[in-house]
Amino acid sequence: MSTHKPDIKEILRQSGNSITKPRLLIFDLLVGQEPMTMYQLYDKTKNQLDRASIYRIVDLFEKLGVIQRISSGWGYKIELSDKFAEHHHHLTCLSCHRVTPIAGEEMEAFVTSLSKQHSFRAIGHQVEIQGYCNDCEATASSSVRV
Amino acid sequence: MSTHKPDIKEILRQSGNSITKPRLLIFDLLVGQEPMTMYQLYDKTKNQLDRASIYRIVDLFEKLGVIQRISSGWGYKIELSDKFAEHHHHLTCLSCHRVTPIAGEEMEAFVTSLSKQHSFRAIGHQVEIQGYCNDCEATASSSVRV
DNA sequence: GTGAGTGCAAAATGTTTGCACACAT
DNA sequence: ATGTGTGCAAACATTTTGCACTCAC
Numbered sequence: 001m002s003t004h005k006p007d008i009k010e011i012l013r014q015s016g017n018s019i020t021k022p023r024l025l026i027f028d029l030l031v032g033q034e035p036m037t038m039y040q041l042y043d044k045t046k047n048q049l050d051r052a053s054i055y056r057i058v059d060l061f062e063k064l065g066v067i068q069r070i071s072s073g074w075g076y077k078i079e080l081s082d083k084f085a086e087h088h089h090h091l092t093c094l095s096c097h098r099v100t101p102i103a104g105e106e107m108e109a110f111v112t113s114l115s116k117q118h119s120f121r122a123i124g125h126q127v128e129i130q131g132y133c134n135d136c137e138a139t140a141s142s143s144v145r146v
Numbered sequence: 147m148s149t150h151k152p153d154i155k156e157i158l159r160q161s162g163n164s165i166t167k168p169r170l171l172i173f174d175l176l177v178g179q180e181p182m183t184m185y186q187l188y189d190k191t192k193n194q195l196d197r198a199s200i201y202r203i204v205d206l207f208e209k210l211g212v213i214q215r216i217s218s219g220w221g222y223k224i225e226l227s228d229k230f231a232e233h234h235h236h237l238t239c240l241s242c243h244r245v246t247p248i249a250g251e252e253m254e255a256f257v258t259s260l261s262k263q264h265s266f267r268a269i270g271h272q273v274e275i276q277g278y279c280n281d282c283e284a285t286a287s288s289s290v291r292v
Numbered sequence: 293g294t295g296a297g298t299g300c301a302a303a304a305t306g307t308t309t310g311c312a313c314a315c316a317t
Numbered sequence: 318a319t320g321t322g323t324g325c326a327a328a329c330a331t332t333t334t335g336c337a338c339t340c341a342c
Contacts, residue, residue: 018296018341038331050299055332057297071217071272075331091266102264110256111275118248120237122277126217129257131268164316164321184306196324201307203322221306297340304333314323 006083008066015064022049026057027066035070035077035090035099070126072099089127093136100133152229154212161210168195172203173212181216181223181236181245216272218245235273239282246279 008027012019029044030036036044042054058078061067068081070090077099079085089107091100107127115122154173158165175190176182182190188200204224207213214227216236223245225231235253237246253273261268 020297020341022298051331052300052333053298069220071222071274074215074222076217076220091261091264091268093266100264100266102260106256107260110252111273114248114253115237115275115277118237118246119280119283120239120246120275120277121283122237122275124277125273125275127257127271127273128217129261129266129268129271131261131266131270134265137265137267166316166322168323197306198308198325199323294342295340296342298338300336300338302334304331306329306331308329309327311325311327312323313325314321316321317319 011064011066017060017064022053023057023060025049026054026061030067030078030080031084033079034101035072035079037072037075037077041078070099071128090129091133092128092130093133098133157210157212163206163210168199169203169206171195172200172207176213176224176226177230179225180247181218181225183218183221183223187224216245217274235275237275237277237279239277239279244279 008024009019012023017023025045025048026041029041038054038058041058042049042051045054058067062069062078065081065083067078069076069078072092082088085101086103087108088101088103091102092098093100107125111122111125154170155165158169163169171191171194172187175187184200184204187204188195188197191200204213208215208224211227211229213224215222215224218238228234231247232249233254234247234249237248238244239246253271257268257271
């Protein structure tokens with residue numbers, strides 16, 4: 001719970017963008033949440049915002065490095081970027097579709113050495129692990145197959 | 147270079163699906179290629195196939211475990227699955243968008259231990275590393291920023 | 293007051309579906 | 318011969334764009 005996170009208003013101001021209600025709302029809806037799809041985000045706005053605006057804001061936030069997209073099955077989900085949360089990776093449950101963030105310091109070192117072997121200058125990386133979470137595994141025997 | 151790969155015709159036959167020209171064509175277009183988008187795949191068919199058919203075939207192939215989707219920026223790309231190529235991961239160049247497969251035995255062990263820590267039964271995993279490949283890095287100083 | 297940001301409506305893009313015909317078995 | 322697979326066209330979902338109005342500065 002470090003309070004050392006950057007301030008969204010500050011980021012907007014310093015990048016020459018206006019601080020508007022829609023932008024703050026989107027930000028608030030993402031804070032402390034698990035990664036969500038565009039539709040889920042739209043849903044959370046309860047018709048306070050237009051879809052187009054949400055796409056534009058998400059776009060802006062991505063350019064500013066406020067949020068990041070992560071792959072989720074066929075599509076993607078968005079979440080606050082590493083600026084606002086520790087860098088981490090994800091466990092995606094194939095049954096309940098919950099995305100669990102996991103910290104992984106060791107992973108970083110691993111990626112670094114891997115990149116060196118391939119003369120590749122790594123900027124970012126994502127690790128996605130699919131499987132079954134503890135809860136679903138427990139009820140797996142009686143659960144319905146999809 | 148093991149010749150121990152399964153046969154697409156055999157897979158189709160054994161799963162009770164017909165062996166058709168469109169299916170064989172799609173398979174052929176994927177063999178030995180880097181991951182490609184649906185559009186790229188469609189493009190390669192040179193109007194020999196309908197878009198809808200391609201989606202249906204890709205769908206079928208995914209269910210049969212013949213191909214797999216990997217995330218690529220906002221969307222996804224498809225490639226032959228580990229059945230037809232060694233299990234591997236990807237380096238995605240942010241400049242030329244080339245996707246380079248990398249083998250990574252160590253990664254597997256890492257994922258396993260990580261999963262254990264979280265009481266998560268891992269089924270599959272994907273590692274994506276973004277950065278700049280050797281070629282692009284060389285010309286980076288003179289290249290155009292996007 | 294003025295320009296950036298938003299909502300609205302419409303367009304563009306990507307994907308899915310229903311149906312009649314064609315092909316694999 | 319017969320039932321699966323395909324092409325076609327239309328529906329649907331997702332994302333983008335143009336424009337007039339509104340709000341932040």
